[in-house]
Amino acid sequence: MQTADYKNVEIRAGFVRDLQERNERVSVDNIYKRFRETGRFEAEKCKRDDAHKPHIFWDSDVAKWLESAAYILAKRQDAELKGRVEEIVADICANRRADGYFNSYFQVYEPENVFCKRTEHELYCAGHLIEVAVALRDAGADEKLYAAMLRYADYIYDRFYVKKDTGFYTCGHPEIELALVRLYEASKEKKYLDLADYFLEERGRHEEESYAFTYPSYHQSHLPVREQKTAEGHAVRALYLYTAMADVARIKKDAGLAEACKALFADIVGKKMYITGGTGSTYHGEAFTFAYDLPNFLAYSETCAGIALALFCDRMAKLENRAVYHEIFERVFYNNILAGESRDGKGFFYVNPLEMHESAYDYNESLKTKLFCPIPERVEVFDCSCCPPNLTRFIESIGKYIYGFEGDEIFVNQYISSSIKTDTAKISVRSEMPFGGKAVIRFGGRGRLNLRVPAWNGGVSMKINGKKVEPDISDSYIRIDCDGDFEIALDFKIKARFVYANENVWQDNGRKAVEYGALVLCGESADNGKNLGTVRIPSLSGAKAAKGELFTLRVSAERLRTDGALYSYEPPKKEKVALRLIPYFCWANRGKGDMQIWWL
């Protein structure tokens, strides 16, 4: 399956357009300012400034911000934004080495160690720079960085693939692999695909450097990639790697690599993924742990890992289109990824816990030496601020993930209000999702339309050109042969439903979550007081959804109340309460407090 060029997709009025407008109005500008004041852009000038010594991964922050800008510039003129982009691009181009190499940290602080330290993110930064170079060129916003990055990619090719004179074989943080595939697809230069392939295949075949605290699976270097069948180690690293594996498996039609990708995907979504689509069950290495280990309060579930899972889903669907990839994309997008940003567009979460206990956070903050604890409110910038610009670039690029094409087959994979024109057809989607189940698809042209039936669908009714038609559903798609102009009105039944975790997930035993369509709901103490853990929801019948400023589901519930004793033979009393649930992605917008997803 091929997906659409995002430039051909117009995002129309609706939920995602609102997200993009906030992104453009607030987030991209605000991140620019935070990065400016922390010296990230200045660092690209490659001038020694010990007071603002760059982190080894600052180039990647800059690149992801630039990539966000590239997608915006593809849509519309914005002189100020273009000026900002040009200045940064000029700095990168001007300050790279004659041989094409660019790294604002290594050139200034450790020139003698270029490509010597596997753990220090050089190829990771290079990958993001390559990605943005392709994006800027594709957006018609810049060619200079593209030319520079071709040079840089050639230099990497020469050092790692031809001369093999570097201090390591594969990067400690995957990203270069998928970037090289992107460069290959933009340039059609096979050497970049060869290099991506080489980086994949060399992984796990050498004793390679690692951080003192880590273990080979942290870097996904414990086995050759095609022997990897379970998701291990740092979640973002892992998912970027798997994304590149799926890319190469598709392009090279490599069945063995495709099998590894399918096994990894199955391991993640079958054993290691939060209900929000989040991954990474521990802060220790920001990593996958073992099957069914999904702690809620101490989840890691990094925003970048959510984005990386969405990318992996996209690549898997391109490799072999199945509805499940879009289901998981939908889950991780509407829940884990969107939770990464505050309603005002300024604040970000790096870590996305599924439960918040304010008292635990406050206690931890009171200690001189803190332990890991998720934060209860989003912040504007982090020391390691990878997530904010990753989120802004992702939101701008959502057009990529709505439509698919395979021969005469046309797929609507996400019900996001939008339109697209292809050589043979024009399609538009007008959708209430995620807050309602209705969508109208207009199609003009010829082909077989495949409309994905969401996993949460509780029954669908369909009208074609105003006439009720029983949908023909197979493999979770409604199939409609079209020739001419069609208006298909879909009404997926959306209602609040309990979701139960597998019995092996001990952290959720005896509890259930509430979903409303694609949305995982949560309750906050702002609406429901403290001790959310004592709230039992006997039934969702009578639950009422209300779309106010905040989508809210009102549910009749009961709260278990005990007397004052720490331990008692008296069973708790049941007190009726009206519980208010909101989308998980909306949590933590009303000050510090408690939050919960899994209910008695």
Added chain:
Amino acid sequence: MQTADYKNVEIRAGFVRDLQERNERVSVDNIYKRFRETGRFEAEKCKRDDAHKPHIFWDSDVAKWLESAAYILAKRQDAELKGRVEEIVADICANRRADGYFNSYFQVYEPENVFCKRTEHELYCAGHLIEVAVALRDAGADEKLYAAMLRYADYIYDRFYVKKDTGFYTCGHPEIELALVRLYEASKEKKYLDLADYFLEERGRHEEESYAFTYPSYHQSHLPVREQKTAEGHAVRALYLYTAMADVARIKKDAGLAEACKALFADIVGKKMYITGGTGSTYHGEAFTFAYDLPNFLAYSETCAGIALALFCDRMAKLENRAVYHEIFERVFYNNILAGESRDGKGFFYVNPLEMHESAYDYNESLKTKLFCPIPERVEVFDCSCCPPNLTRFIESIGKYIYGFEGDEIFVNQYISSSIKTDTAKISVRSEMPFGGKAVIRFGGRGRLNLRVPAWNGGVSMKINGKKVEPDISDSYIRIDCDGDFEIALDFKIKARFVYANENVWQDNGRKAVEYGALVLCGESADNGKNLGTVRIPSLSGAKAAKGELFTLRVSAERLRTDGALYSYEPPKKEKVALRLIPYFCWANRGKGDMQIWWL
């Protein structure tokens, strides 16, 4: 209230006698061997041996082992044990400094730093040496160490109280305070009480040294002690301190200090104690955390903290006898403390979790850099091996905690089969506890007998000299005026009961524990398979207790079974299961596995 001299108490056939026999036959000997092979006893020779460099707290390990031996030698001749004691005592006496100071680490490795480093346990070690000196003398086993420790205490008095030329005011790890009270009670020398009092009162009044990772409340130095109303910091440190505070409050009839002790006790048992009597909710500082924070798997609940809580209960009862102190003593003894030792008497737990997840332990072990994780099987010796000899000395001294006296009032506080003779009476207890509710008390003499009604009692029937009598209960004691010979047969109704934690304990929300008399029960995967968290106990009616090799309660329960999906709209199916519960203190004696106390 005064308690009995343990030498006057004969422990008779029954549960505790079995414990003591195992202790004498196996544990004390086995710990001796482990300490011998790790160089702990050799260290007392104060010869530099860098291959076996002593830990700063080894003297305290040795002292607690000696104290265990002292209690045994008070009961019976044991030439081998006596020889071992004499050799160690001779080494300590021979190698102390001319001024009385003794510390096997500082004398050899840092003589220039004597009494300069607050955090390094010098006074803690001194305290344990003083305690054993008193114990050996009291047992009639040795006078030399007592004389030496009087000299040492005088030296401490001189340096800290008179000259004040030391590098700190109060010890980083309380223990010296309660040891000095013990020395005062043995010697009647008021200066030792003054010094104990001084150490208490100075605490929290100075900026004092701390470890880099800690905070003042870790050492209970955040406030003057009489202003401390909540239990804070390292649990063993805290509870040793509170024990000494209660001692001094009683001896000096200090109402202000007594109030602080009562507030601290109330804070612990009302907000910070596990159902097992364990304390310390985090490995980070082995510390109390905040009210109602009682994680089960990541509990710390150190064996030494259990013993320290028992000591605090004892001192509180002496300060002001109330049944609650004996209730908590009973809880912590039969559950937290006894869980510290394996059935064979060789293995020990330092940490006593209330839940075990083998998969989490195995995963953690597989990492190069491990996080804190409780161990699923007991070991014979730890690097910091404070708990094993603390447990052996505690078990040998249980005679202290059974009877109480206050004027003509005679208290039976624990139903442990035993007998005692006083000047005016002889009393014996024959009891089935903890596995049954019957006890026969024989009394000869005159006075008012007060027989404690356990908190778990479900109804008591009583016969006095064979005749049924309605018990006169007030403040949880059955009061019987006695003059002559009495046989009182008590039958406390014992049955399995659910216990519910306070609604604020989020880790236990929606769950309940099962108690059988004084015993907290648990289930292990050895009997019940994996996924204990999915087991729901609808009712305890029909639960059957069986006293085999292992006390077992058979309970009809249901297991929630899901299909294979990670998340599903299908509610779990209920499968009937026969659940086998055993006493918590018996867990982890049948290999690695899962364990759980709190059930759906």
